[in-house]
Amino acid sequence: MRGNGLGKIFTPMGHPNRGYLWVLLACAVTTAIAAPLAQYLDLANIVMLFLLTVLLMAARFGRGPAVLAAFVSVALFDFFFVPPQLSFTVNDAQYLVTFSVMLAVALVTGQLTAGLRQQAEMASLKEQQTRALYEMARELAGALTSQQVSEIVQRFLQMEFDLDAVLLLPDENGNLQPIFVVPEGLRVEQQFALIAFEQGQPVEDYTLTGYGYGAGYFPLKAPVSVRGVLVFVPNSQNTQAVREHKPLLATLASLVAIAVERLHYAEVAQSTQLQVVSERLRSSILSALSHDLRTPLTALVGLADSLALSRPPLHAEALDMAEAIREQALRLSGLVGNLLDMARLHAGRIALRKEWQPLEEVIGASIQLLGRALVNHQIQVTLAKDMPLLEFDAVLIERVFCNLLENAAKYAPAGSLIEISGSLNGESVEVSVCDQGQGFPPDKLSALFEMFARGVPESATPGVGLGLAICRAIIEAHGGLIAATNRAAGGACVTFSLPMGTPPRIELELDLENRSSA
Amino acid sequence: MSEPSPSVVMVEDEKQIRRFVRAALEGEGCRVFEAENGKQGLIEAATRKPELVILDLGLPDLDGVEFIRDLRTWSTVPILILSARSTENDKIIALDAGADDYLTKPFGVGELLARVRALLRRQGKGNEANPLVTFGDVEVDLANRVVRRHGEVIRLTQIEYRLLGLLLASPGKVLTHRYLLREVWGPTFIESNHYLRIYVGHLRHKLEVDPAQPKHILTETGVGYRFQA
Numbered sequence A: 001m002r003g004n005g006l007g008k009i010f011t012p013m014g015h016p017n018r019g020y021l022w023v024l025l026a027c028a029v030t031t032a033i034a035a036p037l038a039q040y041l042d043l044a045n046i047v048m049l050f051l052l053t054v055l056l057m058a059a060r061f062g063r064g065p066a067v068l069a070a071f072v073s074v075a076l077f078d079f080f081f082v083p084p085q086l087s088f089t090v091n092d093a094q095y096l097v098t099f100s101v102m103l104a105v106a107l108v109t110g111q112l113t114a115g116l117r118q119q120a121e122m123a124s125l126k127e128q129q130t131r132a133l134y135e136m137a138r139e140l141a142g143a144l145t146s147q148q149v150s151e152i153v154q155r156f157l158q159m160e161f162d163l164d165a166v167l168l169l170p171d172e173n174g175n176l177q178p179i180f181v182v183p184e185g186l187r188v189e190q191q192f193a194l195i196a197f198e199q200g201q202p203v204e205d206y207t208l209t210g211y212g213y214g215a216g217y218f219p220l221k222a223p224v225s226v227r228g229v230l231v232f233v234p235n236s237q238n239t240q241a242v243r244e245h246k247p248l249l250a251t252l253a254s255l256v257a258i259a260v261e262r263l264h265y266a267e268v269a270q271s272t273q274l275q276v277v278s279e280r281l282r283s284s285i286l287s288a289l290s291h292d293l294r295t296p297l298t299a300l301v302g303l304a305d306s307l308a309l310s311r312p313p314l315h316a317e318a319l320d321m322a323e324a325i326r327e328q329a330l331r332l333s334g335l336v337g338n339l340l341d342m343a344r345l346h347a348g349r350i351a352l353r354k355e356w357q358p359l360e361e362v363i364g365a366s367i368q369l370l371g372r373a374l375v376n377h378q379i380q381v382t383l384a385k386d387m388p389l390l391e392f393d394a395v396l397i398e399r400v401f402c403n404l405l406e407n408a409a410k411y412a413p414a415g416s417l418i419e420i421s422g423s424l425n426g427e428s429v430e431v432s433v434c435d436q437g438q439g440f441p442p443d444k445l446s447a448l449f450e451m452f453a454r455g456v457p458e459s460a461t462p463g464v465g466l467g468l469a470i471c472r473a474i475i476e477a478h479g480g481l482i483a484a485t486n487r488a489a490g491g492a493c494v495t496f497s498l499p500m501g502t503p504p505r506i507e508l509e510l511d512l513e514n515r516s517s518a
Numbered sequence B: 001m002s003e004p005s006p007s008v009v010m011v012e013d014e015k016q017i018r019r020f021v022r023a024a025l026e027g028e029g030c031r032v033f034e035a036e037n038g039k040q041g042l043i044e045a046a047t048r049k050p051e052l053v054i055l056d057l058g059l060p061d062l063d064g065v066e067f068i069r070d071l072r073t074w075s076t077v078p079i080l081i082l083s084a085r086s087t088e089n090d091k092i093i094a095l096d097a098g099a100d101d102y103l104t105k106p107f108g109v110g111e112l113l114a115r116v117r118a119l120l121r122r123q124g125k126g127n128e129a130n131p132l133v134t135f136g137d138v139e140v141d142l143a144n145r146v147v148r149r150h151g152e153v154i155r156l157t158q159i160e161y162r163l164l165g166l167l168l169a170s171p172g173k174v175l176t177h178r179y180l181l182r183e184v185w186g187p188t189f190i191e192s193n194h195y196l197r198i199y200v201g202h203l204r205h206k207l208e209v210d211p212a213q214p215k216h217i218l219t220e221t222g223v224g225y226r227f228q229a
Helices: A006-010 A018-037 A043-061 A063-080 A094-141 A146-160 A190-199 A246-309 A316-346 A359-374 A394-411 A467-477 B015-027 B038-048 B064-072 B088-097 B109-125 B158-169 B177-184 B193-207
Strands: A163-170 A176-178 A216-221 A226-234 A354-357 A378-383 A390-393 A417-425 A428-434 A482-486 A492-499 B007-011 B031-035 B052-056 B079-083 B101-104 B132-135 B138-141 B146-149 B174-176 B217-220 B224-227
Touching (some): A043 A063, A063 A094, A094 A146, A190 A226, A226 A246, A246 A316, A246 B015, A246 B109, A354 B193, A359 A378, A359 B217, A390 A394, A394 A428, A394 A467, A394 A492, B007 B038, B015 B109, B052 B064, B052 B109, B064 B088, B088 B101, B088 B177, B146 B193, B158 B193, B158 B224, B177 B224, B193 B217
Parallel strands (some): A378 A417, B052 B079, B079 B101
Antiparallel strands (some): A163 A226, A216 A226, B217 B224
């Protein structure tokens, strides 16, 4: 036996039979001591010496030897001390009473003493185990990796219980994997581990015997979920070891479960923090870029304006040039804006600031924002009367309308009509922006929403083809679809849908007139 | 007008922008005092007692919002923000801190002057509130709480009227969603943006020629609303 396991406590002299030999020897010694005293002492006092021997044997060696001591003492007393001596025959029948009482007293005191002794031993063993468990819990609390957890548990079990342990944790695919390679000779059945993991109940294979059998599979039930399986495997031939210590091992498993869960959440917190940091870095780079590009553009636009307004006024050609500088700078600014938007939209998850609002408002805002770019066109907005509130990010949807209106204004002839319409279509709202221009090239209708795609490559109309790609990214982030068509009557149409959802309840005030009854 | 020329303090770190803004403002008859950074800007604002402060949000030494909060502790001078930042949140924070209006870079001289004029006009008017406000074909008689359109009385609900009153009280100023919700519905409704949007929609349907293309009750997307006469 490697450890100082429980078995040792019950057989303190190593081999259990040794106790019986000691009993025989002790009884012999008692007889030897009592023999010369027999002439001075009453037989009743000789009985006391034998009872003392039984008591001592019981205290030292436990129940079995105590019983033996009781019988041997009675026999020796009869043989050597009760007349006729050196014979088991008894002259006086009253000695039979002496023998019975002596035997009874010897047996009872022996049993009581042995019981007390065993309880004391159990208590000190329990205390030792509890202290060891506490030590282990303290170590677990400081563990930084699941490898450390596994090591701590293995060390503890080998010291205290002569058991081996294998810690199984699920990998990314949910398959249970041992933290360390399972030592040669230990049989860990994946099947049993899986059952324990899925059912959250311990699984045991005590029915099988032999080295490496008698393992117990304990699920690691943490407060939030089952985190894995801890397998206890007996090291020795004692295949019942796991069963004997089941309550304690269950406690141990729950300690390990908490440690594993703590590690899990520490990991989650760390990766979240990393994500936040990289997100912040990305957004600060974009906003620095935006600032650095827009500052010179602002100066350019403003200075061109100043030129145009300078007094005395410039001559017509110079005025034209100042206006051209201004236009080009604004165009560049639009491109920069598109590129930055695209970078932001493609940088990962788009953080939508969704709010319930009427579509009408964002359409009005887009028209107002484009201002001068739309002066040459007429705009007509037709929305269904029962248009509900929709949940969307107003800034991004405004971007979509701006891009679509800008396209329409760019490609449709001056003075023509641009129509914006919205209608209900089942679970979603369908919105289209249509113009009276030449329409999209029919063979490129689906490719239009790709990045850097343009209806007419190298055309004189400015643009790099990011506008529609941005629209698609925004609409898809809202759970909608976007498509381009050509109208039968001529002209391009871009239609997108937005899911309707369930608008919040609105409690309108009673229609009281504001005027107080004066 | 024979008013004394208004003075403007401009806090902007980019020299070329200062240059054209100064030219534009001086063309309007303003006296312009420049500051390259926030600290200097605060000193200028304290010594010159300007009628208007123009502030770039991205200052090298001081966060623009800190500047506004500092200035607002001792002055009510209108503040016009110049912002190259693209997120609406920065604007909302600046407006809630006490700024009056903002311009997103790049902007033209025309837009700049329109905003400056509106802010100076409001400053000049001071407290003498005009009980009769007209815009488009609408006339609001604040003293008698009557709204007329084409001479006909328009019925407004209590909330609609309160909302209109707030907008009319600060023409040209961007009022954030938060501010309007708090003033009209009270602090418990600050998260209920959809109420505000619905009531603004009602006002537009009652007062605008084309509610989908409003000319007076304007949307500052993601930020708030602005009234323009």
